[in-house]
Amino acid sequence: MHTLLRLARFGLAALVLAAIGQQLSLHAAHGLRFANFFSYFTVLSNLLAALVLVLGACTPARAERPWLSQLRFFSALNMAIVGLVFALLLRNLDVGLMQAWINRVLHYLMPVAVVLDWLLAPPAAPLARKALAKALVLPALYLLYTLLRGQLTGWYPYPFLNPAHVGGFGGVAAYAATIALGFVVLGSGLLAAAQGLAASKRMR
Structure with a gap:
């Protein structure tokens, strides 16, 4: 399980970096501004997710430090919002130069994968109550x-x-305000789910 999880994390990180790299090259080829490209919450959240997945893959579960757990929570919450906002507000809009496979990776695959990573490998030590405030x-x-x-x-x-x-x-x-409420509700749910799953693992 641990080996498969590590490989999955490395693979997902490589995939998202390839998708963002391809999208960036399309922007550059059409003379679009790099500052605009890196001003999308989707791009920033997926880049963070790739970094966190690599850090998680390089860290044994028992050695996960609180700062990494906080980063993983932050990443999972951001990606959950990316997926939800895209599905509710942006799915039927023109995504410009974005190729179909890039759209699927950034808006569908990664939100699901990062949230699953959080739930399948929850932090052994519960995060402090202020974790959600920090993530906002x-x-x-x-x-x-x-x-x-x-x-x-x-x-x-x-x-x-x-x-x-x-x-x-x-x-x-x-x-x-509506999206902020989504952050609070989803963040609270992710924290509660991780704590419950970690507690059940300890009882086995």
Whole structure:
């Protein structure tokens, strides 16, 4: 099981890096801005997921430190949001230059795989209660960055963050609050599930 999990983690990390590399090359070939490419939450979350999967593959389960458990939780939560938001808000929109296999990897496969990785190999030691609060900091900073940059450049990575598409900043605030609630609900569920699964393993 441990060997298969390590191989799966390495394989998924390689796959997502190949997908993002291919997508980046498509952007470059069409003269699109690199800053825009790396302003997508999907891209940033998948890059983080690849890093965390490699770190997890290189670390024996019994030696997992609290900082790595926090990173794994953060990654699982981000990827769960990526999958959910895409399915509910973006699935029927034009994804531009994104090839079909890249779309499937970034928006379908990776969210499921990273959440399963969290559930199949939960941290042996429960995370502190403030783990969820910590996990919300970077998404909040991402939102602030996106809105400030959008005001300066006129470009937004997602239509629901563009005031011109959702009836002003009130519409943006409504979407942001709903997604924030999703972070809290999913984060609480992931933490509770991991603790329950880890406890059941200890009882075997």
